[in-house]
Amino acid sequence: NYSTQHRETCVCLGVDYDLDDRTGLGRSFDGIGALSGGGATSRLLVNYAEPYRSQILDYLFKPKFGASLQILKVEIGGDAQTTDGTEPSHMHYEDDENYFRGYEWWLMREAKKRNPNITLIGLPWAFPGWVGNGENWPYSFPDITASYVVSWILGAKQYHDLDIDYVGIWNERHFNNKYIKLLRYTLDKRGLERVKIIASDNLWEPITSVVIADKELQDAVEILGVHYPGTNTVPKALKTGKKLWSSEDYSTFNDNVGGGCWARILNQNYVNGKMTATISWNLVSSYYDDLPFGRDGLMTANEPWSGNYVVESPIWITAHTTQFTEPGWVYLQTVGHFTHGGSYVALTDERGNLTIITETMTHDHSVCIRPPLPPYNVTAQNVTFHLKGTFVSVFFSVCVCVIEGSFSIELDVDEVYTFTTVRNGQRGSYPDPPSSAPFPKSYKDDFDVSGNPYFSEAPNFADQTGVFEYFTNLTDPGPHVSTLRQVVTQRPVTWVADADQTISVIGDYKWHDLMVSCDIYMEAVHTGGVFIAVRVDKGGGVIRSTRGIFFWVYADGTYKVTNDLSGMTVLAEGLSGTRARVWYKLTLTVKGNYASADLNGYPLWKNAVLWEPRHGWVAIGTSSFELAQFDNFAIEALA
Numbered sequence: 001n002y003s004t005q006h007r008e009t010c011v012c013l014g015v016d017y018d019l020d021d022r023t024g025l026g027r028s029f030d031g032i033g034a035l036s037g038g039g040a041t042s043r044l045l046v047n048y049a050e051p052y053r054s055q056i057l058d059y060l061f062k063p064k065f066g067a068s069l070q071i072l073k074v075e076i077g078g079d080a081q082t083t084d085g086t087e088p089s090h091m092h093y094e095d096d097e098n099y100f101r102g103y104e105w106w107l108m109r110e111a112k113k114r115n116p117n118i119t120l121i122g123l124p125w126a127f128p129g130w131v132g133n134g135e136n137w138p139y140s141f142p143d144i145t146a147s148y149v150v151s152w153i154l155g156a157k158q159y160h161d162l163d164i165d166y167v168g169i170w171n172e173r174h175f176n177n178k179y180i181k182l183l184r185y186t187l188d189k190r191g192l193e194r195v196k197i198i199a200s201d202n203l204w205e206p207i208t209s210v211v212i213a214d215k216e217l218q219d220a221v222e223i224l225g226v227h228y229p230g231t232n233t234v235p236k237a238l239k240t241g242k243k244l245w246s247s248e249d250y251s252t253f254n255d256n257v258g259g260g261c262w263a264r265i266l267n268q269n270y271v272n273g274k275m276t277a278t279i280s281w282n283l284v285s286s287y288y289d290d291l292p293f294g295r296d297g298l299m300t301a302n303e304p305w306s307g308n309y310v311v312e313s314p315i316w317i318t319a320h321t322t323q324f325t326e327p328g329w330v331y332l333q334t335v336g337h338f339t340h341g342g343s344y345v346a347l348t349d350e351r352g353n354l355t356i357i358t359e360t361m362t363h364d365h366s367v368c369i370r371p372p373l374p375p376y377n378v379t380a381q382n383v384t385f386h387l388k389g390t391f392v393s394v395f396f397s398v399c400v401c402v403i404e405g406s407f408s409i410e411l412d413v414d415e416v417y418t419f420t421t422v423r424n425g426q427r428g429s430y431p432d433p434p435s436s437a438p439f440p441k442s443y444k445d446d447f448d449v450s451g452n453p454y455f456s457e458a459p460n461f462a463d464q465t466g467v468f469e470y471f472t473n474l475t476d477p478g479p480h481v482s483t484l485r486q487v488v489t490q491r492p493v494t495w496v497a498d499a500d501q502t503i504s505v506i507g508d509y510k511w512h513d514l515m516v517s518c519d520i521y522m523e524a525v526h527t528g529g530v531f532i533a534v535r536v537d538k539g540g541g542v543i544r545s546t547r548g549i550f551f552w553v554y555a556d557g558t559y560k561v562t563n564d565l566s567g568m569t570v571l572a573e574g575l576s577g578t579r580a581r582v583w584y585k586l587t588l589t590v591k592g593n594y595a596s597a598d599l600n601g602y603p604l605w606k607n608a609v610l611w612e613p614r615h616g617w618v619a620i621g622t623s624s625f626e627l628a629q630f631d632n633f634a635i636e637a638l639a
Helices: 052-061 104-114 142-160 177-189 207-213 215-220 235-239 256-271 313-322 540-545
Strands: 015-019 025-028 031-036 071-076 119-124 166-168 196-202 223-227 243-250 277-281 299-303 308-310 330-332 343-348 354-359 381-387 406-411 416-420 442-445 462-465 468-472 482-486 502-506 514-522 529-536 547-554 558-564 570-575 583-591 594-599 602-609 617-622 628-637
Touching (some): 031 313, 052 104, 104 142, 177 196, 196 243, 207 215, 243 256, 256 277, 256 343, 354 381, 462 540, 482 617, 502 529, 514 547, 514 617, 529 583, 547 594, 547 617, 558 594, 558 602, 617 628
Parallel strands (some): 015 381, 031 071, 071 119, 196 223, 223 243
Antiparallel strands (some): 299 308, 330 343, 343 354, 381 406, 442 628, 462 502, 468 482, 482 628, 502 617, 514 583, 514 628, 529 617, 583 594, 594 602
């Protein structure tokens, strides 16, 4: 029920609830936001054509239009798999800096263009291998890690005029007291005193106890940020006097039940836990549906080839708060639960404006993916709000009868209402986007960077281990001047279990019979190896167990056909005559239970027998973390 016009007649008096500022106010509201990354969750958004891409961005960020988000949190790319793909680092190597890789810079600029006051947060999930100095741990040399993170913040300002407001300390593996203090020191030393630290983007403990016990750490940390708190906090966290945020929450399928989850936690994170900001993972579901956590964004935009997108219910649930408040408004102390279930919050700008948000979400219509939700009951009810203190004579912009400082409303189950003095909210809209359509059965990409000048990655490819970037080969004046290159040469400091091979997927997960071809170029002499693949059945954090039909050629003059990415199940193998630093054309054809392949147009093997998997994506990749190039990629899907 996204509307500010609810009832035109008075209803019978119900249970009484006071809204009063005479006893003081509560905590300051810091905003509602969403997270791009953790990982690669906005990957397909950048490939939308106009006007659809701008429309999607308006629904997310444009004030008084859609979600009107007040916070944008992005991943500081670390070249590693971080849930639904990898995001490129600004420093693949120690002597390498590039502040134009990926799409998070672009996304932050677009958000700021629409809302100059939006809060920006950066958080690393993983790090390039050199940061760990060969270990899968980023804190053996915390000064290097701190300098790496600070360089990203400085680059955001220098190259994109973006002021990063907060930087996060990620999760249980990456919580380190010494590092947090050193990061604060490094920020201050580089003139970034205004950039505040959120810690530890995990649970309330141990960060709360450590902050209480360590004065230097207490001074370094501005926000206690937690993940999926179930709307609850702990007494120690309140005693710290720090701001408390749900710095990652929601992560739920974005149907109406997901909308109910979001409505419940947006209110109850403050009512129960005194958390003054809530950030959704994720911002927009712009990744292939069959990757983990499909459609867990505030809206869905994962068909750039068709232009179709869907404005899901969490967008309008968000608007109930964001269109009628601003960061800096203050919660009233008189907030709480309704007697018959549900909750209410009230916020004021302390200049006469008042916004009240109520929700009566039932258990089964508001279950989030995590944590488990204990049973509870909600029933229809009449409630009466008594406006006291400076709100006695407030005038609402909705049709409610305020009589002698009170008004009543009949609340049914599974409803969200906003009562507000703010008069300029709206349900923004655009003409319907194009209809949904499957990925094109005939698809080609020559990786000409001029066709996609603002982004480092080729359209529609979703890197799952490694990073595949546009590359201009100035030493080759021939047909392969512009290629796609796998650039990660050392295993990253990982958050999840990256594969030992690099891989990028593309296409329709339902494809089973098809032909794929690609020119390939191995750069690693003797040890190089590349593949093209079809029927690739997994991505994300389980990428190591991916199966499919993989056609490999190696720089030692051999080839192999395997049924898995790890290369353990061999279907065929033999001599290919391939070597490094020579271009070859690979072609893989699969029909039913049989597969065959050509090398430079000549049959290399045929009629290998296949059973599983029966369908999946197309993929390209390398046999290890190594440099390799790809060009003239083509798909012809038969079924």
